[in-house]
Amino acid sequence: MSDTPILSKKDFASEQDARWCPGCGDDAILNAVEAVMPTLGIPKEKIVFVSGIGCSSRFPYYMASYGFHTIHGRAAAIATGLKISNPDLSVWMISGDGDALSIGGNHFIHAIRRNIDIKLLLFNNEIYGLTKSQYSPTSPSGQVTKSTPYGSLDRSFSAASLSIGAEATFFARAVDTEPKYLQSILQRAAAHQGTAIVEVLQNCVIFNDGAHKWTTDRASRSENQLRLEHGKPMIFGDTVKQGIRLNGITPEVVTLGENGITEGDILVHDEKASEPTLAYFLSRMRAPDFPTPLGVFRAVEAPTYDQQIHQQLEDIKVKKGDGQLRKLFFSGDTWEVKASAENQNEALSAGGNHD
Amino acid sequence: MTTKDRIELDRVTIRFAGDSGDGMQLTGSQFTNTSAIVGNDLTTLPDFPAEIRSPVGILPGVSTGVSSFQVQIGEIDVYTPGDEPDVLVAMNPAALKVNLEVMPKGATLILDLSSFTIRNLDKAGYKSNPLTDGSLDAYHLIQAEITKLTLNALEQLDLEAPDKTRCKNFFALGMMYWMYNRPLELSTGWIERKFAHTPLLAEANKLALSAGYHYAQTADLMPSTFEVRPAQLEPGFYRSVSGNQALALGLITAAKQADLPLFLGTYPITPASDILHELSKYKEYGVISFQAEDEIAAVCAALGASYGGSLAITSTSGPGMSLKSEALSLAIKTELPLILIDVQRAGPSTGIPTKTEQSDLLQALYGRHGESPICVLACSRPTDCFDVALEAAQIAVQFMTPVIVLSDGYIANGTGSWKIPDPDQLKPIIVRRPTDPEAFKPYARDEATLGRSWAIPGMAGFEHRIGGLESQNETGNISYDPLNHELMSQLRADKIQRIAEFVPEQAVLGPESGKLLVISWGGTYGSVYSAVTQAQGEGLSVAHAHLRHLNPLPRNLGELITRYQQVLVPELNFGQLAKVLNIHYGTQVKTLNKLQGQPFKIREIRDGIDAALASLPLEALDV
Ligand code: SF4
Numbered sequence: 001m002s003d004t005p006i007l008s009k010k011d012f013a014s015e016q017d018a019r020w021c022p023g024c025g026d027d028a029i030l031n032a033v034e035a036v037m038p039t040l041g042i043p044k045e046k047i048v049f050v051s052g053i054g055c056s057s058r059f060p061y062y063m064a065s066y067g068f069h070t071i072h073g074r075a076a077a078i079a080t081g082l083k084i085s086n087p088d089l090s091v092w093m094i095s096g097d098g099d100a101l102s103i104g105g106n107h108f109i110h111a112i113r114r115n116i117d118i119k120l121l122l123f124n125n126e127i128y129g130l131t132k133s134q135y136s137p138t139s140p141s142g143q144v145t146k147s148t149p150y151g152s153l154d155r156s157f158s159a160a161s162l163s164i165g166a167e168a169t170f171f172a173r174a175v176d177t178e179p180k181y182l183q184s185i186l187q188r189a190a191a192h193q194g195t196a197i198v199e200v201l202q203n204c205v206i207f208n209d210g211a212h213k214w215t216t217d218r219a220s221r222s223e224n225q226l227r228l229e230h231g232k233p234m235i236f237g238d239t240v241k242q243g244i245r246l247n248g249i250t251p252e253v254v255t256l257g258e259n260g261i262t263e264g265d266i267l268v269h270d271e272k273a274s275e276p277t278l279a280y281f282l283s284r285m286r287a288p289d290f291p292t293p294l295g296v297f298r299a300v301e302a303p304t305y306d307q308q309i310h311q312q313l314e315d316i317k318v319k320k321g322d323g324q325l326r327k328l329f330f331s332g333d334t335w336e337v338k339a340s341a342e343n344q345n346e347a348l349s350a351g352g353n354h355d
Numbered sequence: 356m357t358t359k360d361r362i363e364l365d366r367v368t369i370r371f372a373g374d375s376g377d378g379m380q381l382t383g384s385q386f387t388n389t390s391a392i393v394g395n396d397l398t399t400l401p402d403f404p405a406e407i408r409s410p411v412g413i414l415p416g417v418s419t420g421v422s423s424f425q426v427q428i429g430e431i432d433v434y435t436p437g438d439e440p441d442v443l444v445a446m447n448p449a450a451l452k453v454n455l456e457v458m459p460k461g462a463t464l465i466l467d468l469s470s471f472t473i474r475n476l477d478k479a480g481y482k483s484n485p486l487t488d489g490s491l492d493a494y495h496l497i498q499a500e501i502t503k504l505t506l507n508a509l510e511q512l513d514l515e516a517p518d519k520t521r522c523k524n525f526f527a528l529g530m531m532y533w534m535y536n537r538p539l540e541l542s543t544g545w546i547e548r549k550f551a552h553t554p555l556l557a558e559a560n561k562l563a564l565s566a567g568y569h570y571a572q573t574a575d576l577m578p579s580t581f582e583v584r585p586a587q588l589e590p591g592f593y594r595s596v597s598g599n600q601a602l603a604l605g606l607i608t609a610a611k612q613a614d615l616p617l618f619l620g621t622y623p624i625t626p627a628s629d630i631l632h633e634l635s636k637y638k639e640y641g642v643i644s645f646q647a648e649d650e651i652a653a654v655c656a657a658l659g660a661s662y663g664g665s666l667a668i669t670s671t672s673g674p675g676m677s678l679k680s681e682a683l684s685l686a687i688k689t690e691l692p693l694i695l696i697d698v699q700r701a702g703p704s705t706g707i708p709t710k711t712e713q714s715d716l717l718q719a720l721y722g723r724h725g726e727s728p729i730c731v732l733a734c735s736r737p738t739d740c741f742d743v744a745l746e747a748a749q750i751a752v753q754f755m756t757p758v759i760v761l762s763d764g765y766i767a768n769g770t771g772s773w774k775i776p777d778p779d780q781l782k783p784i785i786v787r788r789p790t791d792p793e794a795f796k797p798y799a800r801d802e803a804t805l806g807r808s809w810a811i812p813g814m815a816g817f818e819h820r821i822g823g824l825e826s827q828n829e830t831g832n833i834s835y836d837p838l839n840h841e842l843m844s845q846l847r848a849d850k851i852q853r854i855a856e857f858v859p860e861q862a863v864l865g866p867e868s869g870k871l872l873v874i875s876w877g878g879t880y881g882s883v884y885s886a887v888t889q890a891q892g893e894g895l896s897v898a899h900a901h902l903r904h905l906n907p908l909p910r911n912l913g914e915l916i917t918r919y920q921q922v923l924v925p926e927l928n929f930g931q932l933a934k935v936l937n938i939h940y941g942t943q944v945k946t947l948n949k950l951q952g953q954p955f956k957i958r959e960i961r962d963g964i965d966a967a968l969a970s971l972p973l974e975a976l977d978v
Contacts, residue, residue, distance in 0.1 A: 014820065016832065045815040050659070053823075061820050061833060066812040068662055069822025070655070071685055077652035081659025081667070082812070084643060085618050089663070089812050107655075110648035309643060316638040323640030325611055325778035328604065332594050333541065334775065335392045339590040 025176035025202035052099035056123035073104030114305035127208035160283030228295030233266035366429025368437030373446030378524035383424025394585025400436035434881030448479035469502035508566035522563035529567025598766035603633035605744025613784035618665035620657035650678035664811035692751035710952025711764035735880035792816030797831035805850035861909035865898030868918035886960035
């Protein structure tokens with residue numbers, strides 16, 4: 001990439017001013033993404049942001065790369081078509097919990113299933129913001145919103161469980177309040193080949209303020225966050241060191257030093273485990289019984305759908321030769337009608353070469 | 356060997372009928388291909404149930420279990436599969452019962468005697484045996500123990516009885532080949548290719564075919580054999596294509612002519628799935644066929660591919676088009692080229708999925724939210740699908756717009772003899788890419804077409820954002836300005852209207868003015884053409900205009916209509932084009948409608964023409 005001009009954060013900010021509510025977590029995420037882009041060594045014209053509908057989906061308008069603001073729920077399908085058509089592009093999808101997990105749930109799981117090489121940033125604020133406060137599929141049961149004045153009855157989804165259940169090759173979680181950490185996670189996602197889901201716990205200051213407070217609060221975050229590191233034991237807490245231990249097939253929180261528990265008893269994180277079981281355990285850990293796991297849950301290598309499609313095209317071109325129209329037209333049974341008076345027909349290839 | 360009379364015919368219509376597992380579609384298409392190669396012009400009507408293997412011998416109507424394939428072969432102008440078959444090959448009593456109602460008296464019935472058991476007669480609802488009760492006296496009966504003779508012929512082969520029985524369709528085909536003087540080689544070649552990996556089955560089917568042929572020759576069943584003279588087709592190379600095949604060929608060709616990658620995003624749906632099957636074969640042409648998770652994902656992936664610079668297609672049928680309509684509106688708003696193919700079927704909802712209809716026209720024209728005009732083209736016959744695909748691509752790219760192509764089940768599954776074009780004579784499709792990054796504006800337009808230029812990701816210096824939110828004229832920035840919204844809506848509408856200036860004027864077959872103009876569109880072409888030419892032959896004042904361009908309508912159509920006293924619009928719906936014409940031109944056209952999942956017969960159109968002419972006020976007598 002020697003001929004790629006050195007870009008700065010500024011180069012990625014479009015001339016349009018972001019119009020999210022003051023204090024919205026989306027601004028922080030935009031900032032982090034703008035900061036990460038120049039570090040990737042990808043020319044600006046090869047970067048595309050594709051979004052659905054919702055507050056977060058305004059995102060592409062604020063980036064100075066290519067951008068496509070599409071339809072509610074459908075960004076994953078559009079990004080899939082785009083990436084297949086041109087695998088050279090770095091395709092980033094921006095979506096929210098309503099967009100990706102409710103109306104777009106089908107496209108979300110199928111993008112993951114195929115392992116199409118797109119980076120999917122899921123802004124999870126556990127609410128519908130743009131339509132002014134209705135509960136979303138990640139809102140906890142009982143949530144009071146405009147559409148659920150007596151509390152929602154729906155059980156909520158975990159974006160992580162859903163992604164891991166669909167065998168995401170990459171899943172990570174970050175928070176909007178810790179920009180440096182978010183940037184490091186975005187860089188990990190960018191480096192991953194395949195569908196990379198980054199769930200960002202994002203604060204909707206207007207309609208669901210403090211939804212992630214338990215996890216993000218400065219005072220308590222070291223007790224309430226579990227920072228995942230590959231190959232390291234799952235230990236958290238500043239004053240009291242706690243850790244995650246497997247009890248049978250159930251994870252539990254234990255305190256180091258208590259009841260003879262040592263570091264050796266603590267589960268070691270393995271983001272590269274080929275089975276998604278461990279990542280799934282992590283996806284089930286929720287407040288208040290467990291700390292919120294942050295970081296890379298899973299990052300395994302697998303062929304990407306877009307690579308496979310193009311590989312197949314190349315293989316068949318090698319096998320059959322480059323397609324020419326004349327060959328195409330004359331495939332199958334053909335015959336000639338001669339200009340002669342008898343109009344004698346002649347079967348040319350009564351054994352088609354293309355069945 | 357007995358010597359028989361050989362009777363020359365200028366056309367003949369044959370229907371093969373059996374249970375859906377009897378291989379009648381295969382038998383019919385084998386007969387068709389061979390006939391095409393020996394030089395006949397032809398039109399086919401495959402007609403099958405939605406069930407893959409419905410219970411044997413159960414009556415339709417009950418009649419869903421019977422599958423049939425009708426083909427008309429002939430010397431000249433075979434534009435329809437024939438109103439009434441001259442010959443019916445029926446593999447069991449149910450197939451006889453269901454199809455007998457369309458058979459004219461005096462027609463030939465070829466029946467598999469082995470299947471006329473009490474049990475089968477009973478299942479078909481026969482109270483007495485039609486072979487002996489005199490009810491078939493008005494027909495010419497040819498009864499052969501087709502199943503039994505097939506088993507006899509295959510006696511030596513080490514195959515299970517059901518496998519042997521399944522070869523009976525080739526026995527019947529062999530009989531027909533002898534009767535109509537067709538060579539066996541094309542079908543034996545096909546069998547060898549088809550069963551290349553199971554030589555025993557190949558052997559069995561070939562044996563059955565030739566046994567049928569020789570049986571017909573030796574047994575004194577048929578008083579005469581027939582010769583259908585070859586058609587006077589334009590000199591050149593030909594092959595037979597189904598409508599869906601021709602669409603696929605046309606799309607691959609269009610992509611080559613435009614030098615764009617071809618991308619199909621689709622989801623399986625009858626009767627459009629064969630477009631997917633076809634395009635999936637041609638990977639060496641760089642064709643990407645993407646079977647999406649649903650109809651919406653299919654069109655969205657296609658739109659994403661279009662944004663990325665592919666010639667993007669999505670194929671579906673009516674219910675699928677409903678699901679795609681939101682994405683179509685985004686394509687209209689973002690002015691991206693996209694071709695949506697709707698192979699129409701009998702609706703609403705699941706309807707009768709394997710039967711044909713023309714009832715999605717209004718959905719295609721108007722079935723979207725917002726002011727969202729779109730270009731709509733319709734195919735008229737299987738071979739026409741190739742040309743329509745090329746034109747759709749041309750328009751989509753030139754005007755930067757989605758285009759809907761309407762086909763239907765009848766065209767999609769029917770076959771015709773396609774005159775293979777010379778690839779070197781095909782016109783290139785020009786893609787307009789911006790060249791000056793400084794001057795680039797995403798929504799700046801070409802003066803002639805009003806199409807915007809197509810900058811795609813990867814082009815340095817042209818980075819821009821598009822989306823569903825209203826765009827400021829030229830810059831494409833988000834704009835909620837009321838006047839700008841009206842302006843952009845008007846520009847989108849004007850652009851579609853502009854297309855009419857670039858396509859040929861509507862042609863008319865027949866007198867340039869007169870009493871009656873019959874206007875048709877889509878798959879009714881053959882029946883209407885045939886009925887009109889028949890009427891013209893009798894000196895009636897009738898002309899025919901068949902529309903390919905349904906939006907925008909041809910620029911001369913309004914004026915054309917005024918030259919005739921009456922307009923008749925036959926459609927396989929309740930008058931959708933008729934409504935459109937009445938709205939556009941303030942006319943009160945006469946309608947002729949049919950909603951039976953079957954194409955028009957020539958007779959039905961002809962009756963409509965006669966009725967329309969009779970309804971005209973009597974002219975003052977010349978004194
Ligand atoms: S409504 Fe909530 S999510 Fe939307 S912009 Fe405002 S604060 Fe952000």
